[in-house]
Amino acid sequence: MVDLDVQIHTTFDPFAEAGEFDGTGTKEYVHIRIQQRNGKKSLTTVQGLRHDLSYEKILKSLKKDFCCNGNVVKDKELGKIIQLQGDQRKNVSQFLVNAGIVKKDQIKIHGF
Numbered sequence: 868m869v870d871l872d873v874q875i876h877t878t879f880d881p882f883a884e885a886g887e888f889d890g891t892g893t894k895e896y897v898h899i900r901i902q903q904r905n906g907k908k909s910l911t912t913v914q915g916l917r918h919d920l921s922y923e924k925i926l927k928s929l930k931k932d933f934c935c936n937g938n939v940v941k942d943k944e945l946g947k948i949i950q951l952q953g954d955q956r957k958n959v960s961q962f963l964v965n966a967g968i969v970k971k972d973q974i975k976i977h978g979f
Contacts, residue, residue, distance in 0.1 A: 897969050899956050901978035913949040922947050
């Protein structure tokens with residue numbers, strides 16, 4: 868057997884500063900997804916919005932503008948998620964950009 872006594876000396880630690888960021892320098896995405904329900908029914912979910920925003924006010928505006936029902940769901944891992952009835956992916960992304968809540972390059976649209 869070969870006895871390897873190798874020491875790697877590096878001064879660069881890519882994870883050393885990971886806990887120091889407060890989110891201002893990093894790019895956080897807002898994920899807009901569609902989930903298929905039964906038949907032709909679908910559900911649009913919005914996650915990744917900033918925590919200091921009022922989710923209830925955003926939901927109220929979305930419901931009024933798009934004539935659909937929705938609610939805010941609290942998840943242990945993902946935080947608060949906005950759910951809307953129907954396929955509202957394009958509408959929600961345009962609403963968030965026009966309202967100045969997020970920038971267009973911060974939005975990820977998922978689905979078929």
